[in-house]
Amino acid sequence: MDPTEVNIPDVKDMNIDNITKNTILINSQGPNARVKYLFERLVTHLHDFARETRLSTTEWKTALDFLVSVGQISSDVRHEFILLSDILGLSLLVDAIDHPKLPSSTEGSVLGPFHSHEAETIESGKDISSDPNGETCLVICTVKNPSGAPIEGVKIDIWETDSSGHYDVQYSEREGPDGRCVMKSDKDGNFWFKAIVPVSYPIPHDGPVGQLLKLLHRHPWRPAHMHFMFEKEGWDHLITALYITPDPYLTSDAVFGVKDSLIVSLGKVSAIQAAEYGVPEGTALITHDFVLVSDKETQSLRDQNALKAVADLFPGKKMKLLDHLPVPDVD
Amino acid sequence: MDPTEVNIPDVKDMNIDNITKNTILINSQGPNARVKYLFERLVTHLHDFARETRLSTTEWKTALDFLVSVGQISSDVRHEFILLSDILGLSLLVDAIDHPKLPSSTEGSVLGPFHSHEAETIESGKDISSDPNGETCLVICTVKNPSGAPIEGVKIDIWETDSSGHYDVQYSEREGPDGRCVMKSDKDGNFWFKAIVPVSYPIPHDGPVGQLLKLLHRHPWRPAHMHFMFEKEGWDHLITALYITPDPYLTSDAVFGVKDSLIVSLGKVSAIQAAEYGVPEGTALITHDFVLVSDKETQSLRDQNALKAVADLFPGKKMKLLDHLPVPDVD
Numbered sequence: 001m002d003p004t005e006v007n008i009p010d011v012k013d014m015n016i017d018n019i020t021k022n023t024i025l026i027n028s029q030g031p032n033a034r035v036k037y038l039f040e041r042l043v044t045h046l047h048d049f050a051r052e053t054r055l056s057t058t059e060w061k062t063a064l065d066f067l068v069s070v071g072q073i074s075s076d077v078r079h080e081f082i083l084l085s086d087i088l089g090l091s092l093l094v095d096a097i098d099h100p101k102l103p104s105s106t107e108g109s110v111l112g113p114f115h116s117h118e119a120e121t122i123e124s125g126k127d128i129s130s131d132p133n134g135e136t137c138l139v140i141c142t143v144k145n146p147s148g149a150p151i152e153g154v155k156i157d158i159w160e161t162d163s164s165g166h167y168d169v170q171y172s173e174r175e176g177p178d179g180r181c182v183m184k185s186d187k188d189g190n191f192w193f194k195a196i197v198p199v200s201y202p203i204p205h206d207g208p209v210g211q212l213l214k215l216l217h218r219h220p221w222r223p224a225h226m227h228f229m230f231e232k233e234g235w236d237h238l239i240t241a242l243y244i245t246p247d248p249y250l251t252s253d254a255v256f257g258v259k260d261s262l263i264v265s266l267g268k269v270s271a272i273q274a275a276e277y278g279v280p281e282g283t284a285l286i287t288h289d290f291v292l293v294s295d296k297e298t299q300s301l302r303d304q305n306a307l308k309a310v311a312d313l314f315p316g317k318k319m320k321l322l323d324h325l326p327v328p329d330v331d
Numbered sequence: 332m333d334p335t336e337v338n339i340p341d342v343k344d345m346n347i348d349n350i351t352k353n354t355i356l357i358n359s360q361g362p363n364a365r366v367k368y369l370f371e372r373l374v375t376h377l378h379d380f381a382r383e384t385r386l387s388t389t390e391w392k393t394a395l396d397f398l399v400s401v402g403q404i405s406s407d408v409r410h411e412f413i414l415l416s417d418i419l420g421l422s423l424l425v426d427a428i429d430h431p432k433l434p435s436s437t438e439g440s441v442l443g444p445f446h447s448h449e450a451e452t453i454e455s456g457k458d459i460s461s462d463p464n465g466e467t468c469l470v471i472c473t474v475k476n477p478s479g480a481p482i483e484g485v486k487i488d489i490w491e492t493d494s495s496g497h498y499d500v501q502y503s504e505r506e507g508p509d510g511r512c513v514m515k516s517d518k519d520g521n522f523w524f525k526a527i528v529p530v531s532y533p534i535p536h537d538g539p540v541g542q543l544l545k546l547l548h549r550h551p552w553r554p555a556h557m558h559f560m561f562e563k564e565g566w567d568h569l570i571t572a573l574y575i576t577p578d579p580y581l582t583s584d585a586v587f588g589v590k591d592s593l594i595v596s597l598g599k600v601s602a603i604q605a606a607e608y609g610v611p612e613g614t615a616l617i618t619h620d621f622v623l624v625s626d627k628e629t630q631s632l633r634d635q636n637a638l639k640a641v642a643d644l645f646p647g648k649k650m651k652l653l654d655h656l657p658v659p660d661v662d
Contacts, residue, residue: 010582010583011582011583011584011587011589012581012582012584012589012590012591013589013590013591014420014423014427014587014590015427016424016427016428019420019423019424019427019587020420020424022420022587023419023420023587026547026549026583027547027549029547029548029549030546030547030548035546035547037384038384038386038390039547041380041383041384042380042419043419043420045376045377045379045380046376046419046421047420047421047424048376049372049373049376050421050424050425050428051424051428051640051644052372052640052641052644052645053368053369053372053656053657054428054429054633054636054637054640054641054656054657055369055425055428055429056425056428056429056656057425057426057429057430059369059656060416060421060422060425064410064412064413064416065412067398067401067402067412068401068402068405068410068411068412069402070398070399070402071398071399071400071401071402071403071405072402072403072405074399074402074403079395079399080399081395081396081398081399082395085391085395088354088373088374088377089345089350089351089353089354089374089378090377090378090381090391091391092345092350093347093350093351093378093381093382094381094386094387094388094391095388096345096346096347096350097347097381097382097385097386097387098385098386098387098388099388215361215366216357216358216360216361216366216370217360217361218357218358218360250343251341251342251343252341252342252357253342253343256342256345256350256353256354258342258343258344259343259344259345260343260344302385305385306385309382309383309385310383310385313382313383314383325384325385325387325390326384326385
């Protein structure tokens with residue numbers, strides 16, 4: 001940006017009391033109301049954090065060095081900043097804000113850093129895991145609308161770890177995707193596949209996020225779960241997971257993902273199911289009925305929640321929605 | 332951390348309203364009161380930011396990808412997170428908190444990302460710049476206490492760009508330090524050296540911070556300046572700079588460093604000075620008297636400011652200082 005093109009407020013003699021107001025002013029020269037609002041709130045909170053803690057230069061430098069290391073360990077298959085957001089409860093919060101759920105809908109859970117777009121599209125019945133040490137598990141599901149009508153043609157991403165608690169992308173010498181697939185629901189909303197019984201596992205803790213968990217005296221474990229993501233035009237994008245009970249980490253998930261409504265017990269395949277699905281009787285079984293709500297309903301609920309929240313948070317301040325996201329109403 | 336070793340509050344069914352309280356609880360298992368307080372405030376502000384902006388999943392992901400790129404462009408000689416902190420006004424704020432100045436003291440300014448510990452120690456009189464295109468500048472300074480008594484043996488780091496506005500560390504094929512040095516003040520508090528007249532320059536804007544400045548319609552320029560850092564046991568560490576007037580960016584420094592008391596005019600070397608310092612008459616001249624205050628006085632002012640600030644910010648909450656930094660007083 002050519003400095004002669006921009007109209008800048010005078011900033012000189014900044015101190016503890018005037019730096020925030022002036023940083024916000026200098027950040028407010030662009031035309032995008034949402035960008036301005038985001039940076040006004042960001043700078044306010046960042047500065048208030050420093051003022052309230054009287055952040056020392058040493059602590060500030062330690063934090064900035066930590067953030068560099070979080071960026072540097074990240075790669076195409078490891079997003080350490082997502083992991084950091086997960087353990088600080090931010091991922092759960094953002095999902096809850098962006099995908100409010102009507103009581104009829106399946107609840108959401110955290111995406112985590114291990115979803116991959118590299119996954120085979122399979123027909124119902126296939127086995128998604130090649131792990132010889134995993135315990136086979138039959139998974140039989142439906143996807144329906146809140147009235148119970150099936151939704152056909154929903155794209156479903158499914159992913160889980162192997163029996164040692166590692167996702168395929170965590171192996172540097174893997175041959176291809178494993179423990180994950182993409183499916184489509186049939187005309188009755190059904191999809192079913194073979195997998196392995198999910199196991200609890202620690203999130204990657206050999207990097208900066210692991211060091212932070214140690215500093216905070218927290219463990220890195222997640223309870224056993226299987227990830228599901230549902231996409232179909234007209235329906236709200238659902239990122240969720242099923243958690244297996246019993247598990248020692250159901251009440252202390254390192255990334256805050258567990259919801260009671262998403263906890264399932266492992267069943268056993270009956271003789272009739274064994275014949276129908278072509279697996280031995282007594283095989284471990286997960287069944288679940290997922291419920292999607294329409295984009296429109298979610299959008300309307302999100303708008304309503306956003307306006308109510310900012311009205312409660314900033315009484316007396318006029319706010320409006322711009323592309324469904326709040327900004328100050330300065331007209 | 333072995334999960335059986337820690338006593339974890341139950342976290343399940345997290346939502347917009349309970350995630351903050353529970354994240355703070357789970358982060359509060361360690362013994363260090365300062366760590367607990369820092370993360371309590373951090374999580375509170377991070378979550379409030381998301382709640383107040385109704386941060387969307389897309390915005391969240393854009394921000395996390397941006398932070399990865401800030402980490403990845405960083406290196407031994409480029410700390411892009413310091414640069415990010417600089418342009419968001421955080422660096423100025425932290426310095427102001429950590430190094431409060433008595434009215435008698437020289438004011439501080441931002442360190443910036445280009446200080447290097449690799450610099451030659453020189454005697455007064457040497458030339459710190461080898462740039463043939465720079466305009467020679469004689470710099471004559473003193474360092475004294477608030478009563479005007481000289482301080483001997485202060486270690487002084489000095490650094491500036493070359494005439495093209497680049498620090499030595501920005502050249503990948505440099506032969507050694509240039510445009511920087513370390514000096515000691517003599518028994519009269521004097522130190523003097525030859526350098527080049529500082530020029531205005533843009534902070535590095537070929538990376539993520541440059542993209543952010545563009546998004547915010549901000550220019551990347553800093554007014555011409557020379558950095559000084561003063562260290563001696565018993566005296567408060569002073570990081571500052573002298574800014575040269577006139578300069579088009581004195582009121583719009585991209586990193587908020589300019590203070591009126593640090594602005595100097597270029598003089599011209601007189602015939603007497605020319606003979607004394609061995610430079611041609613009429614050479615550009617900077618003179619400045621720096622004033623240091625004792626560690627003890629600064630510590631006492633910092634403690635006093637910290638207690639007053641948290642009392643004002645959190646009326647009714649009992650706070651105390653731990654190693655001179657505020658924490659809740661829970662005894």
